Amino acid sequence: MKIKLVIIVLFFINTMSAQKIYFSAKAANDSLILEKNISDFAAKSVGKYEKSKGLDSLEKQLKLEILAGRFKNAVTTIGKYRNVFANSKYACTRFVNYEIYALAKDIEKNERTVFPKALEKAFNIKYAELPEKYSFRVAEIFSEDIPLQRTKLKKGLMALKNDSIANAAALGLAMSYLDLKVSSQIQSKVTDLLILKDKERYTIESFNLKTSGGGNVEITIMRRKGNEKPLPVILTNNIYAGKYDYAVGKRAVAYDYVGVVVNTRGKRNSPDEIEPFEHESHDLYDVVDWISKQPWCNGKVGMIGGSYLGFSQWGAVKKLHPALKTIVPQVSVGIGIDYPMTNNVFMSYMLQWIAYVTNNKLTDESDFRNFAKWDSINTAWYKSGKSFRALNSVKGIRDKIFQRWLDHPSYDKFWKDMVPYKEDFSKINIPVLTTTGFYDDDQLGAMYYFREHLKYNKNANHYVVMGPYDHGGAQSYGVNILRGYKVDPVARINISDLAFSWFDYILKDGMKPELLKDKINIQIMDTNEWLHVPALEKSHNSKLKLYFTKKENEQLVLTKDKPGVLNSTKQIVDFKNRDDKDVYFKVGKSDSIKINNSLVYQTEVLDKDLIISGAFNAQIKAALNKKDMDITISLIQIKPDNKIFFLSDFLGRASYAENREKRRLLEPGKIETIPVVNSMFVSKKIPKGSKLVVILGVNKNSAYQVNYGTGKDVSEETIDDATEPLNIEWYNDSYIEIPTIEK
Template sequence: MKLKLIILALFFVNLFSAQKFFWPKAALSDSAILDKSISSIASRISENYKKPKRLDSLERSFKFDILAGNYKKSIATIQQYREAFADKNSASTKFINYELYAMAKDIEKNEKIDFSKALDKAFDIKCATLPSKYSFRIADVFVENIGKKRDNFKKALGSLKSDSINAQSAVGLGLSYLDYKTSSGIQHRINQLLAQKEKEKYIVETFDFKTKKGGTVAVTVTRDKNNKQPLPAILTNNIYAGSYDGALGKRAVAYDYVGVVVNTRGKRTSPDEIEPFEHEAEDLYDVIDWISKQSWNNGKVGMIGGSYLGFSQWAATKKMHPALKTVIPQVAVGIGIDYPMTNNVFMSYMLQWISYVTTNNLTDEEGFRNYKKWDSVNTAWYKSGKSFRNLDVFEGKKNKIFQRWLDHPAYDKFWKSMVPYKKEFAKINIPVLTTTGFYDADQLGALYYFKEYYKYNKNPNHYMIIGPYDHGGAQSYATNVLRGYTVDQAARINISDLAFSWFDYVMKNGKKPELLKDKVNVQIMDTNEWKHFPSLEASHNSTLKLYLTKGSETVQLLSKEKPANNDFIKQVIDFKDRDTKDAYYKYGKKDSLNITNMVIYQTPVLDKDIIINGAFEAKLKAEINKKDMDVIISLIQIQPDNEAFYLSNYLGRASYTKNREKRHLLKPGKVETVSIDNPTFVGKKIAKGSRLIVLLGINKTPEYQVNYGTGKDVSEETIADAAEPLEIKWFTDSYIELPILQ
């Protein structure tokens, strides 16, 4: 039955794609004919979305209804789209630009008034119905580049050469036309109306602040105009200076706090040099001290924010100020831990990010999102065989921040100076709430801080939330679908609401958030339940040890039994070869995994359900002909329906596995044990009928520096250092140990 439905759906897709519509050439020069023609075509296209259910279909449905003039229907479909989200409040401003445009067009049509007056009326109606804690987010929608939207539309229009247009081109033209028409038609006026409302509601002060060490940071304070009492302040330290700063301050006000946003040195109006990560520890102490002495503050300061903003909170705890009462580091960058290197392997992305935040005093959005450019930079460097030190040259110029970071391949004083180190964690005497996700790019950083806090602090008061979230979701709210996985209903929480409930708990004597039943709180995928543990170590109560044993020529085995004879699987990596075609393992009739530079190990089909909860560990017995290697391990589930699901991964430099602070080179020709203990944490029920796959191999991609194994600084190595290929013997008494919750 399922196959029949798929075939039927494909039939209708192909039928629609084959459609052609009349296109008058006069539409290219006459705006009235253009509008009428697109509206006519949109009416026919919208027939294909009569009963949309999927989010992408709902989106196209309401957009083509707007173009066709079906304004009320489009508004209802936008609301239907929002209803699909577990947290309706957080979705309340989704597509609000299209909604306001449709509302205004509907009012214009029915009340026979000018569009400008209709837009004002639509704005007032909509603002009156928005949840107060989310209304400030409207401003985030109206910062689009209208010129770019106009250019996109003109490009689509200019591609039409004949008197007909096929369905695919018609869809693209219609969407780009609506995009441009909506933003150009309402953005300027909506921003004026928002400014008026904000003037009525907020007191906003922006100024430069001099720190005791002579640095300058830009500070923005946002307060509720109607509040006269001192309140706790919520501080956010933000290197991504721009329009988002206003939203951060207004969010704090929405939850009945004062919002304070600091832009780091060199950002916004600061004349200083931009040096990411390096000054927060000293600057934030002075900012907190200043806040605590203001008449609008009651002497209590909390901090919040994700990624770099999460790192900043740990920086602020390096020297504790008595007014700092709590921090909520969300998806916190582990500087020197997971960025700009992962387990001591530098990533190419670091150059893209440095350019993003240092090109100007705000952010270089357009340059950062030019993914084709950055892919070509990384690929050109990789193909050239030049040292990683030269990556910035392929971007066009030497970058001193990039070069400075490369000077510190170990976790040394440079990185340690930015956040608490060892016994400094013992001095953190405030409650902490960490949020991260199984697929958060900075999960390793978040867990590093958590582990170190518990290791050195005698009275740890540190809670953690972790579940099926990515980098964005773990600092805002869950998506319905993540990496193809339909997220359990239990996991679909609003993390922003949770965070401010925590602030109320700590700084206003409120109730502790219900979800925080213990120190480690995990939403295990495919169980629809949260589990609560007193520590990371307690998050599993058993292990499954699987030996990496010999199998067939193409697929090796993951076995519970240790092999009687200690054999090995040989792998050869030729670093000189930069044109190797990707290799794939076909695990279904049509499905395959990329196994380039990997050895694949597989379990038999599981005869019962198991729950993996935690981070795997591995002991790799290996002999190589060089002094070092960068190891990759991926843990994958092949589900009973034969779909692959990535569970967890590891990338790290073998010479730093004993100690990230000091390199211990391997001895060529000697069997060594490489201990892996810092992969990503995952919680998931693995259903009976599944298979587990481990991909074990070596990094050789444009995304990371290439370790040629000479023992020299990897950033200095070139393809000339490759010499003979890397030969590895992976011995069969190697194993991976999975954390199991029974």
């Protein structure tokens, strides 16, 4: 009886998800019929989302309300979305394009005016409401790729057959239709209106500066109109040339500074070649020198920016100019550390990113956002078994920068010349504020600079703020929900406010930001508390040492007890097989973890609360039949309700585990000791009733190089080098050390 009931339920669910609704096939070629059908669909469908509080449902609700002509309702829903997403003051620009459109349509309807006039009125109303400090990036929202949106809509219209369409397809079609409609009807006009507002508020100048190294860089200066007194300058070095240049300049002005943005060589009007990362350590000294001599500068310069812009600041202090008084590197790319390789393993994403910044003088947004294209390139390369060097030729791409980077698999002079190295850090005596997050893609880079700075300069005036932020959040503001986790209220801070409070402290003799109670400031998830300590090693006071072992029934476990008898667990990875089927480790009734080419070790249920705080280390004892392998380790919490929560991970090449600068191949058949020392930092309370899970394995997918273990340059290896499968013996005296706080 139960089996029959399950079958009936599954049949009902599948029937509902595949339900067909009426939708005229003529809509594919008749815009009036299309609009009528979509409006009817929206009116019938919007009620499904009105009681939901999730972000995805709120987004669908607000868009369906606009399509159904319920414009005031849509504006209200946009406000609800912002409140759920983050502090609504910080998130004031989320869906601002849809908000202005809805306001304009409501004005058009109720005031019986033409849409262009209604749009201008709606824009002026909304612009007046936007807080200047938090709306600096509003112009970027009005730079959607309209041709790409049009192509997406056309693809959706291809599903219209026999006057019917699946409900899910209709929803997707409606969303695509609205996206294009909003962009095409308001984007150009609002952009013009924003330019007029900028002219009213700012003095903007742009010109080319020739550096002493022979390069040419584009400089844009933004000042508040009417303000003639010299001010400190906030400088940002930006390879992502475009409207973002004006955005960060406006932000500096909003906080009462002069904003200066320099574009790297080859960008905007620079005639040079675009060579990412290679010239900042030379060019930025000249840029700071020029700024410091201008009448609108009081002789003090600070730098800010995230990701590449964070890296740039470390490039700038390799040769420190006296006028550069402080830097605020956010989510800084650790060049050669975490990008374009992570612990010496090159990533496929590097090719997509290189195209993004080098295809033209600005940024190739359309190509970069074509994720299907890049996924197909990476998949085609992986399936082909060609060398990683051939990745750029899979679809006829030619890229010398990609090839140049691959020539440097060790952390060698090529990378070292771009940022401070060893003793260079000892000369950096200006205050530094680093921000990063537990889920920041460049956390390893940000923390590399911090550790090296403290290692070579014992008196370094360097502060760190870290919490439950991703790459975007740690350079903007904390959201309310991150990866399904409800972020503690104390962590929902505005990073821009923090940064400019820091600038006020250093450049204007203001008060030190209240959050910076000590050099290291870490938000411990699920405690609603910040941890303030003087040094990184003080972020924990104990370590949980767990051995990778197995019981007599072959179950793999993590145990505190060092095994009395040495034994091993065997794993086989066939690099010739490119038809990999995903393998999952099931947790509870509904959650699972992908464990391709990995083993799963887990603890017993915790009998007391545990606070993890820090980056785990591990010592892996293994014997294999190859000379190398790329190791993956993931640390995961299984919560008392059997839900999975990702904590931290590691990816690294075994032959570089001891020294990222020099490769030491493994000896086949010998039990090797492989240290793991550069994992992701996390801080979180793990309540009793939870389990800890460690997934230990070997990297083999399209996102990274495939290391076949021959000992040759991994970028040159092909599937022909796979020969026999990789055979690993993971020994039970291997262990992981998890930093903890014991109270």
